[in-house]
Amino acid sequence: MSRYKNICCVGILLSGLLFFSFFTFTSSVGTRSFPYQQAGLTEHQAAAHLISRFTYGATPGQIDQVIDHGLEKWFTEQLNAKINEDTLGQLLKDNDAAHLTNTEIVDKYVKGGQLLRRAIKEGVIDKDAVNKTDKKAYRQQLEAYMKEKGLRPEKELIQQFINQKILRSVYAKNQLQEVLTEFWFNHFNVSFTKNDCSLFIPVYERETIRPHVLGSFENLLLATAQSPAMLMYLDNFSSTGVNADQVMQAERKAMKQENPNKKDTHVKKVKGLNENYAREVMELHTLGVDGGYTQKDVTEAARVLTGWTVYPMGKEGYGSGVKKMLDKIGEDKMKARGFVHEGDFLFTPNRHDDGEKMVLGKRFDVGSGYEEGEKLLTMLAHHPATAKFISRKIAIRFVNDDPPQSLIDKLVNTFTKKNGDIKEMMITLVSSPEFWSSSSVREKTKSPFELAIGTVRSLHADVRDPKPLNDWITRMGQKMYYYQAPTGFPDKGQYWINTGSLLNRMNFGLAIAAGKVKGISFDLLALNKNHEPESANAALLTYTKLMMPERDIKETIERLTPLLNDPELQKKVNEAAANTNVPLVNTKEDKEVMDENRLLGDSVQASHKKSKPADDKSKYRLSQVIGIIIGSPEFQRR
Numbered sequence: 244m245s246r247y248k249n250i251c252c253v254g255i256l257l258s259g260l261l262f263f264s265f266f267t268f269t270s271s272v273g274t275r276s277f278p279y280q281q282a283g284l285t286e287h288q289a290a291a292h293l294i295s296r297f298t299y300g301a302t303p304g305q306i307d308q309v310i311d312h313g314l315e316k317w318f319t320e321q322l323n324a325k326i327n328e329d330t331l332g333q334l335l336k337d338n339d340a341a342h343l344t345n346t347e348i349v350d351k352y353v354k355g356g357q358l359l360r361r362a363i364k365e366g367v368i369d370k371d372a373v374n375k376t377d378k379k380a381y382r383q384q385l386e387a388y389m390k391e392k393g394l395r396p397e398k399e400l401i402q403q404f405i406n407q408k409i410l411r412s413v414y415a416k417n418q419l420q421e422v423l424t425e426f427w428f429n430h431f432n433v434s435f436t437k438n439d440c441s442l443f444i445p446v447y448e449r450e451t452i453r454p455h456v457l458g459s460f461e462n463l464l465l466a467t468a469q470s471p472a473m474l475m476y477l478d479n480f481s482s483t484g485v486n487a488d489q490v491m492q493a494e495r496k497a498m499k500q501e502n503p504n505k506k507d508t509h510v511k512k513v514k515g516l517n518e519n520y521a522r523e524v525m526e527l528h529t530l531g532v533d534g535g536y537t538q539k540d541v542t543e544a545a546r547v548l549t550g551w552t553v554y555p556m557g558k559e560g561y562g563s564g565v566k567k568m569l570d571k572i573g574e575d576k577m578k579a580r581g582f583v584h585e586g587d588f589l590f591t592p593n594r595h596d597d598g599e600k601m602v603l604g605k606r607f608d609v610g611s612g613y614e615e616g617e618k619l620l621t622m623l624a625h626h627p628a629t630a631k632f633i634s635r636k637i638a639i640r641f642v643n644d645d646p647p648q649s650l651i652d653k654l655v656n657t658f659t660k661k662n663g664d665i666k667e668m669m670i671t672l673v674s675s676p677e678f679w680s681s682s683s684v685r686e687k688t689k690s691p692f693e694l695a696i697g698t699v700r701s702l703h704a705d706v707r708d709p710k711p712l713n714d715w716i717t718r719m720g721q722k723m724y725y726y727q728a729p730t731g732f733p734d735k736g737q738y739w740i741n742t743g744s745l746l747n748r749m750n751f752g753l754a755i756a757a758g759k760v761k762g763i764s765f766d767l768l769a770l771n772k773n774h775e776p777e778s779a780n781a782a783l784l785t786y787t788k789l790m791m792p793e794r795d796i797k798e799t800i801e802r803l804t805p806l807l808n809d810p811e812l813q814k815k816v817n818e819a820a821a822n823t824n825v826p827l828v829n830t831k832e833d834k835e836v837m838d839e840n841r842l843l844g845d846s847v848q849a850s851h852k853k854s855k856p857a858d859d860k861s862k863y864r865l866s867q868v869i870g871i872i873i874g875s876p877e878f879q880r881r
Contacts, residue, residue: 277314282679286310291793292684293673295881296641297321298418300697303770306792318673321419322666324457331414338410340403345446345471345587349557351393352400352442362388397442401435402710404445405723409709412696423456423665424448425692426640431467431528432731433476435724440475443587444724447472460633460663461624464528468520468620469588471553477729479520484549484596516596521545523729529623531632536603543600547607547619550595554587565591583613590616630658634668636734641672643686644735650677685794685880688736691719693881694748698755698873699763701790703770708762715760719747749816752873757866767865779807779863787872799877806871808863 279289290309294301297318309317320326335341343351353361362368367388368381389395415421428448435441451470455463467473474480521544525536555566569577577584581592590613600607600615605622607615623629634654638646653671661667672678689697695716699706706712716723720739726732754760756767768775770789776782783803787796806812872878 277673277679278676279679281676282681282684284679284684285793286314288684288793289679290314292679293318295685296678296687297422298700299412299422299693300700300881301792302700303703303789321417322457322669324417324420326416328416331411331416334410334414335407338403338407340400341407341445341449343445345443346556348400348442348445352395352397353389354397354438354441358385358389358394358396361392400442400445401724404448405713406709408448408723409696409712410706412692413699413706419669420453420456424453426637427456427463428452429726429731429734430636431463431473432726432729433472434727436727437476440472443470443472443475446470446587457666457669458664460629460658460665461621463665464524464624465617465620467528468524468548468616469551469585471587473520474551474553474588477520477523478517479548480552482515482517482520482545482549482551483594484516484546484598485594516542516545516549518542518545521548524620524623527729529632530626530628534626534628534632540602543602543607544619546596546598546600547602548616550591550593550613551616552589552591552594554584554589556587565589581612624663627659630655630663633663634658637668637672640734642678642683644737647677647682650675653677685877687881688739689879689881690732690739691716691721691744691748692723694719694873694879695751697881698752702755702765702767702869704763704765706763711761712763715751715754719751720744746816746819748879749871749874752875752878753813753816753867753870756869756873757864767869776865779868780804782863782865782868783807783872786869790869790872791877794877796877799875803871803875807868812867812871 277289279286279292284292287306287310290306291301293314294305294309340348340352359368362385363370365388368384411421412425431452433440433444433447435444447467447470451466451472452463455466468479471480518541522541525534525541525544526532530536552565555569569582572580572582574584581590583590592612595612597610597612599609602619603622603626607618611618631651634651635646637654638650642650650672653675654668657664657668657671677683695712698704699712713723720743721732732738751760755763758764767786771785776785783800784796787799787803791799809815
């Protein structure tokens with residue numbers, strides 16, 4: 244078991260804190276067994292491992308529940324992802340934006356610049372007075388205009404979207420589906436940092452990613468390629484394979500044919516060939532960087548995918564030039580002219596390169612149109628290099644950062660024989676001895692998101708407001724949906740571990756345990772059946788077992804014991820943080836909360852306090868005990 248060296252010293256009490264790097268079921272492939280016994284695991288340990296890999300963390304008592312239910316039955320139900328989610332549905336009902344279509348979002352949510360242009364266009368604001376008038380009056384004008392038009396700022400859409408993500412991760416019963424939704428979104432990453440695609444990201448996750456995470460990789464690939472979010476994120480929506488002037492002339496001609504007497508044949512200016520998506524679909528989505536393709540293949544693939552764009556949507560009609568042309572042609576004549584309209588996707592033949600192409604040795608004939616794009620993606624989805632690339636990535640996510648080649652080979656075989664069936668790959672994974680080996684169990688490092696959600700689940704906490712929790716996830720280094728590069732967040736522990744991240748994780752543990760993360764409530768004593776530990780040492784032992792079930796906690800207890808009764812622990816963490824430019828937690832408000840919680844527990848369990856211990860030496864803060872458990876090396880592993 245590898246370990247990270249001690250990379251920070253927070254006084255004597257923190258000097259010893261080191262960081263570690265960290266059955267049978269029936270399916271369409273027949274009956275298989277979970278070979279955990281030959282790896283030396285008990286049934287309880289096997290259940291804990293299943294939960295650690297296929298959920299966001301165990302809730303109190305969940306291990307026993309899985310055993311009573313049957314490991315095989317529990318996993319099969321997770322694969323089917325059909326467990327009733329009525330409770331989650333009630334929690335999400337206030338997130339109305341989570342159910343809107345792309346068109347409804349475009350009509351309701353606007354960016355600042357977009358809002359200003361609308362207001363100027365309608366004469367609400369004088370364009371010559373922008374930024375020259377009183378700023379307060381200017382804001383009031385915009386707010387009044389938004390209210391009149393029923394518009395909302397884009398930031399509200401983003402916050403609702405992130406809120407629902409946290410609520411799903413905490414409360415969903417179909418946990419595997421949520422874990423895989425994050426995995427595949429990260430694989431086919433898009434980002435709010437790319438303004439053009441930001442409004443389409445909520446629907447992208449809801450309708451493009453989540454429904455396909457346990458289905459066919461080919462279908463998932465095609466769905467992402469046609470999504471407005473991906474089309475705009477990697478610029479394929481504007482790619483044209485012929486001379487831009489020719490495109491504009493063709494669109495003017497089409498409009499003129501339908502309206503011979505119409506003089507205004509203005510068409511929005513178009514750009515030339517864009518290779519961004521063609522490159523990333525090979526390097527990041529399918530073949531991998533060593534997949535055997537060349538720059539010539541990228542260029543030819545980009546030509547194949549020209550004309551793939553976004554169908555105009557909303558009252559403002561995104562893509563106004565195309566919208567005018569389509570309005571003139573009419574929906575009934577589009578198909579006859581070679582247009583393809585499916586949902587929010589549009590193929591425009593006048594922007595497509597009709598010439599012959601050659602990609603990875605496969606010829607695409609002249610005049611193939613839309614179908615050659617589908618043919619290309621199908622070829623990439625079933626390519627041997629794709630099988631290897633996807634299999635390795637799944638093994639890294641669910642086994643360890645350096646998975647054995649023997650496991651990857653098994654996954655490749657399943658991917659190939661089962662046509663990229665993701666569910667079948669998960670069955671192969673969990674049926675393999677490599678999954679259960681000592682090199683897999685607890686050998687993954689939690690991302691900030693996994694740490695935060697796992698903490699909430701282990702505390703059996705109620706999430707009334709997800710935003711403060713997301714603020715902490717961001718502070719710990721993972722700003723969800725804002726990773727700018729198309730690679731998505733790295734899935735290896737070394738990316739998350741540095742001096743600042745360790746201190747922030749300890750700060751998070753101390754903060755949430757002390758009740759300082761607003762919007763989160765829990766009852767620490769209830770976790771222990773309302774039994775009050777007699778001492779800090781007893782509390783450490785009891786709650787370490789509760790929060791990290793089925794683990795060898797001896798070394799963890801030894802490392803954490805010196806931290807139990809230090810009244811200046813938070814101060815020392817913050818001093819170390821100041822030396823590493825980590826944002827401090829200990830604000831005036833935080834200090835007031837900590838002073839209130841000086842004795843046993845924190846504010847969320849105050850009703851369970853019976854009396855103060857008579858002996859001053861026995862006084863301790865349960866919140867500090869829980870905080871150092873959350874911030875401990877062992878809790879960081881999954």
